[in-house]
Amino acid sequence: MIHFDQVGFSYDGSTGPVLRAVSLRIEEGELCLVIGETGSGKSTLLGAINGLVPHFTGGTLTGRVVAGGRDTAAYKPRELADVVGVVGQDPVAGFVTDTVEEELAYTMEQLAIAPAAMRARLEETLDLLGIADLRHRALSTLSGGQQQRVAIGSALTAHPRILVLDEPTSALDPTSAEDVLAAITRLVHDLGVTVVLAEHRLERVLPYADRVIYLTGDGLVAHGSPGDVLRRAEIRPPVVELGRLAGWEPLPLSVRNARRVAPRLRERLPDTPPLPTRAARTDQATTPSLTATGIVVRYGPVIAVRAASLTLHAGECTALMGRNGSGKSSLLWALQGTGSRASGTLSVGAAAADPARLPPAQARRLVGLVPQTPADLLYLDTVAAELAQADRDVSDRSSAGAACSAQSAGRILDEIAPGISAGTHPRDLSAGQQLALVLAIQLAAAPEVILLDEPTRGLDYRAKASLIGVLDQLAARGHAVVVATHDVEFATRACDRVVVMAEGEIVTDGPAPAVLTASPTFAPQIAKILAPLPYLTEAQVAAGLDWVTGS
Amino acid sequence: MTTHGYGPRRALVVGAGRLPRALHPVAWWIWALALAVAASRTTNPLLLLLIFAVLGLVVAGRPGDAPWARGYRFYLLMALTVIVVRIVFRVVFESGVTPYDHILFRLPRIPMPDWYAGIQIGGPVSLEAVLSAALDGARLACLLCCIGAANMLANPKRALRVLPGALYELGVAVTVALSVAPQLVESAQRVRRAQRLRGTGHRGLRALRVVAIPVLHDALERSLLLAAAMDSRGYGRTGTATRGSRRLTAALLLAGMAGLCLGAYGLLDAAMPAALALGGFGTGTAACVAGLFLGGRRVSRSHYRPDPWRWPEWAVSLVGLVSAAGLCVSAGYNPSGLNPSLYPLQWPSLPLVPALAILASALAALVAPPPPAAARQAIAVPEEPAASRVLTGARQ
Numbered sequence: 001m002i003h004f005d006q007v008g009f010s011y012d013g014s015t016g017p018v019l020r021a022v023s024l025r026i027e028e029g030e031l032c033l034v035i036g037e038t039g040s041g042k043s044t045l046l047g048a049i050n051g052l053v054p055h056f057t058g059g060t061l062t063g064r065v066v067a068g069g070r071d072t073a074a075y076k077p078r079e080l081a082d083v084v085g086v087v088g089q090d091p092v093a094g095f096v097t098d099t100v101e102e103e104l105a106y107t108m109e110q111l112a113i114a115p116a117a118m119r120a121r122l123e124e125t126l127d128l129l130g131i132a133d134l135r136h137r138a139l140s141t142l143s144g145g146q147q148q149r150v151a152i153g154s155a156l157t158a159h160p161r162i163l164v165l166d167e168p169t170s171a172l173d174p175t176s177a178e179d180v181l182a183a184i185t186r187l188v189h190d191l192g193v194t195v196v197l198a199e200h201r202l203e204r205v206l207p208y209a210d211r212v213i214y215l216t217g218d219g220l221v222a223h224g225s226p227g228d229v230l231r232r233a234e235i236r237p238p239v240v241e242l243g244r245l246a247g248w249e250p251l252p253l254s255v256r257n258a259r260r261v262a263p264r265l266r267e268r269l270p271d272t273p274p275l276p277t278r279a280a281r282t283d284q285a286t287t288p289s290l291t292a293t294g295i296v297v298r299y300g301p302v303i304a305v306r307a308a309s310l311t312l313h314a315g316e317c318t319a320l321m322g323r324n325g326s327g328k329s330s331l332l333w334a335l336q337g338t339g340s341r342a343s344g345t346l347s348v349g350a351a352a353a354d355p356a357r358l359p360p361a362q363a364r365r366l367v368g369l370v371p372q373t374p375a376d377l378l379y380l381d382t383v384a385a386e387l388a389q390a391d392r393d394v395s396d397r398s399s400a401g402a403a404c405s406a407q408s409a410g411r412i413l414d415e416i417a418p419g420i421s422a423g424t425h426p427r428d429l430s431a432g433q434q435l436a437l438v439l440a441i442q443l444a445a446a447p448e449v450i451l452l453d454e455p456t457r458g459l460d461y462r463a464k465a466s467l468i469g470v471l472d473q474l475a476a477r478g479h480a481v482v483v484a485t486h487d488v489e490f491a492t493r494a495c496d497r498v499v500v501m502a503e504g505e506i507v508t509d510g511p512a513p514a515v516l517t518a519s520p521t522f523a524p525q526i527a528k529i530l531a532p533l534p535y536l537t538e539a540q541v542a543a544g545l546d547w548v549t550g551s
Numbered sequence: 552m553t554t555h556g557y558g559p560r561r562a563l564v565v566g567a568g569r570l571p572r573a574l575h576p577v578a579w580w581i582w583a584l585a586l587a588v589a590a591s592r593t594t595n596p597l598l599l600l601l602i603f604a605v606l607g608l609v610v611a612g613r614p615g616d617a618p619w620a621r622g623y624r625f626y627l628l629m630a631l632t633v634i635v636v637r638i639v640f641r642v643v644f645e646s647g648v649t650p651y652d653h654i655l656f657r658l659p660r661i662p663m664p665d666w667y668a669g670i671q672i673g674g675p676v677s678l679e680a681v682l683s684a685a686l687d688g689a690r691l692a693c694l695l696c697c698i699g700a701a702n703m704l705a706n707p708k709r710a711l712r713v714l715p716g717a718l719y720e721l722g723v724a725v726t727v728a729l730s731v732a733p734q735l736v737e738s739a740q741r742v743r744r745a746q747r748l749r750g751t752g753h754r755g756l757r758a759l760r761v762v763a764i765p766v767l768h769d770a771l772e773r774s775l776l777l778a779a780a781m782d783s784r785g786y787g788r789t790g791t792a793t794r795g796s797r798r799l800t801a802a803l804l805l806a807g808m809a810g811l812c813l814g815a816y817g818l819l820d821a822a823m824p825a826a827l828a829l830g831g832f833g834t835g836t837a838a839c840v841a842g843l844f845l846g847g848r849r850v851s852r853s854h855y856r857p858d859p860w861r862w863p864e865w866a867v868s869l870v871g872l873v874s875a876a877g878l879c880v881s882a883g884y885n886p887s888g889l890n891p892s893l894y895p896l897q898w899p900s901l902p903l904v905p906a907l908a909i910l911a912s913a914l915a916a917l918v919a920p921p922p923p924a925a926a927r928q929a930i931a932v933p934e935e936p937a938a939s940r941v942l943t944g945a946r947q
Contacts, residue, residue: 056779081785093773094780096723098708098730105855110785112851119856158785338747361750369748376745379764393750427768441749 001162001194002026002049007063008219009044009053018044020219021063026196028161031188031208033226034198035235036215037460038430042198045215046164049196050084051077068161082111084162085155089170089458091147092139100142100150101135107158118157125153128190129183144324145176149183156187162194163187170200170458173324173486181205200460203237203489203525206230207254227251235461238489238525241538245545258529265541266533268548275543277513277536278496279472289314289448289480290335290367295344297330297504304330306504307344312449312480317471319491319512320484322501328484329372331501332451335482336369349448361393368447372454374438375427383429383437384422387413390441413440416470432463439470449480456487468494492516492524492536569863571921576705577713578864582871582915583701589878589909590693591819593889594686597901598878598909599693605913606700613704613922626699630692637688638681645674651894652677679893712854717800717846723786727777731770738769788851796845803842810835866918870911877908 004024010017018041026032036042047053051072054061065072068083077086085107088094097103104125108118126132129149134142139150148168155163165184169177185208187193199205206212212229214222222229227250230240239258243251246265252258290312297305305327312318320328333339335346337355346354348366355363371377380386390409413420417436420429426437435455442450456464464487471494474481485491491498491512498515500508508515513536517527527536535541590602610623642658652675660673708729711722742765781787810831817828881904882889888902 050783052779052783056782077779077782078785078788081783081788084783086780086783088776088780090776093776094784096727096777096781096784096786102855107784109852109855110788112853115853115855115857118853122855154784333744336748338744359750360747364748364750371745371748373741373745375768376742376765377749379746379761390749445750 001028001030001068002196003064003066004048005064005066007048007061007065009041009048009059009061011057011059017219019048019221022219022221023063024213024221024223026194026211028194029188029192030210031185031195031197032211032213033202033205033209034196034213034215035202035233037217037235037462038432038458040215040217041219042215043166045213045221046086046166046196046198048072049162049164050080050086051075052086078110081107081160082158083160084164085158085160087148087151087155087163087165087168089167091144091151094151095139095147098138098140100131100137100139103139103150104154104157107154111158113158121157121159125157128156128186129153130179143176144172145179148172148176148180152180152183152187156193160193162196165195165197167198167200167458169204174488175323177201177204181208184208200458201237201487202235203239206237206239207256209253226253238538239529242526242529242541245538245541255525255528262529266530269530269533269535269541269544270547271533273533273535273540273544274547275540277492277540287314288312290346290348292335292346293344295331295334295346296342297327297334297340298342299340304504305334308501308504308506310335310499310506310509312482314448314478314480315475316497317475317481317483317495318497318499319495320482320499320501321486321488321491326501327504328501329453330504332369332453332482332484335449336367336451337363338369364442364445364447366447367449367451368442368445369451370435370438370442370453370455372457374434377438377441378426378434381425382422383413383420383424383426384410386426386437386441387422390444394444407444407446409440409444412443413437416440416473417466430463431458432460432466435459435463435467436470443474447479449482450474451482451484453484454486455483456485456490464490488516488522488524492527569920571923573706573709573858573923574704574867574919575713575858575860575864576710578860578867578919579705580701580710581868582912583697583704585868585871585875586700586909586912587694587697588818588875589905589912590690590697592878592882593905594683594690595889595891595899595902595905596686596689597899598889598905599686599689601906601909602693603696605909606696608913609916609919610700610703612916613919623699623703626696626702629699630695633692633695634685634688637691638684641680641684642676643672645671645676648675648677648680649894652679653896654678655681679896682896683893709858713858715843715847716852717804717843719852720787731774734773735766735770739766742766742769796848800842800846803838803845807835807837807839807842810838863918863920867915870914870918874908874912877911878905881905881908 002025004022007019007022008017009019022045034042034045044053044057047057048061048065049067049072051065051067053059055072055076061073067080070080070083072080077084095103096106101122104122105118108121113121123132126135129152131146131149131153134146134150139147142150152163152165152168163184168184169180172180181204184195184197188195188208197205197209206226209226211223212226212233214229214233214235216222222232230236230253231244231251236244239253239255240251243258246261248258248261252261288311290310292311293309295305295308295310296303308327308331310331320332322328330339334341334344334356337346337358338360341356346356348355353366355366358366378386380389387409394409410422413436416439417433420433420437426434429437439450439452455467459467468490471481471483475496483491483495495512498508498510498512499506500515508518513534515522516536517523517531517534520528520531523531524536526538526541527534530541535544586602586605590599593599645658645660648654654675654677657675658673660671663671708726711726714722739762742762745765746761810833812831812835814828814830814832814835817823817825817831878889881902885902885904888900889905891897891899
């Protein structure tokens with residue numbers, strides 16, 4: 001169905017090629033998963049399938065790409081629209097019209113499909129994706145998951161034989177992501193559509209994949225059955241890590257398969273893990289850095305945060321979890337003092353100051369916030385200029401003695417993300433690097449409390465691992481850290497405490513291992529596989545196995 | 552089942568015409584523009600009030616919660632401003648006073664240099680001058696409200712969908728531009744909020760830069776993504792146009808537009824000879840139709856659920872046209888009824904034919920089918936509980 005023959009590609013003016021001599025064949029009806037680190041060329045590979053690369057992006061493509069029998073050298077993307085449907089990362093950016101029905105019909109209108117057939121196809125698509133009740137809604141009023149399903153639907157109405165999805169769930173909360181992935185697997189099984197999917201969060205999609213293409217980062221690809229590729233790949237979801245540790249053969253890819261071979265492993269492991277989930281903290285975690293009581297945030301009639309009370313301790317990393325719209329962001333913004341707060345009290349640090357009553361420049365010395373789109377904070381041409389500006393902002397407004405405690409933003413950035421060239425344009429950085437830059441800018445003010453709003457969005461495994469390292473350092477230095485995240489695996493490894501919000505209220509607040517294993521749907525993969533043993537990370541399992549062989 | 556089979560089908564069409572649905576946007580535009588033409592023919596305050604009343608009746612009958620429908624208040628405000636500005640100008644710039652004028656008050660006169668003698672500022676202000684300014688303003692305000700009503704009654708984006716194929720790209724560009732504006736506002740707000748986190752307290756030009764650069768980056772990125780998405784979805788698939796036919800299309804359209812401008816000017820300005828106006832309008836329309844037909848052949852697209860044109864559409868356009876015709880015809884034999892003289896100052900009379908013609912256009916409120924939004928929501932809600940009841944039933 002899709003055929004890459006000795007494909008090489010390099011962007012104009014770039015130093016090295018993105019793809020080198022890629023040859024592969026994706027058969028009809030397969031679900032093919034494309035994995036690789038950020039910047040390894042996943043989007044380029046996907047774009048090449050419908051000719052956006054190079055027709056739209058520019059650059060030089062060598063070799064041949066044939067999709068559905070059409071050579072992309074001869075056909076432009078618009079002429080492949082009836083064969084290849086494309087869904088991007090941000091569905092909103094691709095919407096042309098403003099209601100669900102019109103959006104679903106758009107591609108068909110372009111293909112000049114007869115009105116009667118159009119009507120019938122549209123009804124089918126609405127049912128297939130379970131969005132029939134949304135048909136008259138304005139696109140802007142839908143949730144992220146609904147928008148993504150509409151975007152998939154609008155590609156499907158053209159009856160393409162190939163569907164290309166570039167990280168369709170990266171901006172969604174777990175439930176919405178499940179909905180979207182369920183819709184995708186249904187397409188593969190019921191309609192036999194060939195699906196090519198790039199995804200960071202492998203653990204969800206891997207069980208459904210027929211083939212994995214792994215971009216190694218040097219322009220080469222490894223491809224084959226999921227088991228074979230993942231055994232060698234650097235990128236591994238926890239279930240694969242566990243399988244490799246335990247030496248399982250064949251490598252299980254889903255929790256279900258792993259669970260079926262797990263009993264023997266459970267017998268070998270000691271009942272209590274010899275290691276805690278995270279390295280134990282010093283007793284710092286008893287000094288409160290921030291105390292909030294009865295925080296209420298409302299936007300007109302909508303109550304975003306409903307009398308939330310929270311105490312943050314120095315040296316503690318807290319995960320703030322909950323579905324989209326549960327009030328996580330509103331709470332973080334209110335704690336920083338910039339966001340609105342209808343009532344409630346807030347006191348930060350030894351001086352018990354309320355950041356909302358201070359000018360922004362002083363509020364950020366108490367509480368720093370990295371927002372959901374970190375790039376909003378960046379407005380200069382180079383990384384160096386941004387860092388210099390950050391240092392100026394701090395020294396300008398510091399009262400005489402305060403400046404000495406602050407480190408320069410450049411030094412902080414070197415520590416948390418070494419190797420970012422000072423001359424780079426901030427917009428050219430990867431998501432992880434942008435996050436590091438903004439974090440460095442915020443840390444230059446040396447706030448006692450640092451809040452991060454969904455920092456794991458769009459980060460690959462490596463970037464997440466380095467973020468965990470950074471958060472550990474911050475906590476060790478006595479910052480109180482709060483991370484709003486949907487990522488259970490990340491929260492398990494990075495956080496000591498988990499706070500769960502629903503409908504603006506704090507429903508659960510407790511130590512991470514207890515909260516995360518309390519419900520089976522909410523648990524990390526390793527906990528699901530090894531329950532009832534309280535193991536959460538592969539490091540614990542490794543230590544457990546060592547302990548057995550040692551004694 | 553009937554004997555000839557045509558009967559029920561026809562009955563269905565007549566019935567379907569009145570089911571809750573959106574009226575064809577072009578019908579509303581014809582109706583509103585016809586009323587505007589009618590309004591342009593009169594300065595009789597009673598007739599103008601009547602037109603305002605008709606607009607109010609029709610607009611109030613279909614309260615839309617759609618974003619484009621909320622703008623009618625702004626049109627009304629703008630109309631008021633027009634009247635006020637008109638009066639203020641007339642008061643400030645003195646414009647000759649006849650012996651019959653009733654002087655209201657006198658403004659101090661500001662002496663002007665000789666070479667600027669054409670305009671005088673200050674001086675006596677007469678009741679007649681103020682009234683004539685107010686009536687002129689009211690006529691303009693009425694035109695504005697007609698356009699506002701059209702905008703409110705017909706979704707402007709939906710109206711763009713009926714553009715002929717040749718103008719398709721233009722329509723898409725406008726549609727996209729319309730959706731970009733709110734996005735820009737939203738992203739500017741987000742960036743401003745985020746910048747406060749950084750403690751940047753810039754003022755003036757620098758503050759603008761701090762917000763503008765991330766917003767522009769955002770907008771640029773988004774437009775590239777949109778372009779890529781539209782390309783992948785088949786936008787701009789090539790049709791069958793040659794270079795020659797494209798040039799011919801352009802020439803015909805240009806000529807047609809010129810003709811239409813001439814015609815429109817003639818129709819709105821009673822001083823132009825009618826033959827010139829109608830001739831310009833006719834040839835302009837013909838050239839445009841030919842050009843659009845020729846150009847439309849190069850785009851191959853289809854329409855999803857095109858708005859139907861049934862009898863309510865005919866009726867709405869017709870009652871609009873009746874009022875326009877009524878006033879245009881009356882202008883010939885009853886000029887003083889439509890534009891009552893201010894000398895001597897007297898209460899204007901309500902001329903019968905124009906008044907009836909305007910009232911006829913109010914029928915649009917009755918013949919147009921009810922708007923759909925409320926009906927749809929009412930159906931959408933009870934569906935879900937029904938489905939879940941089935942599921943729980945099955946489990947038991």
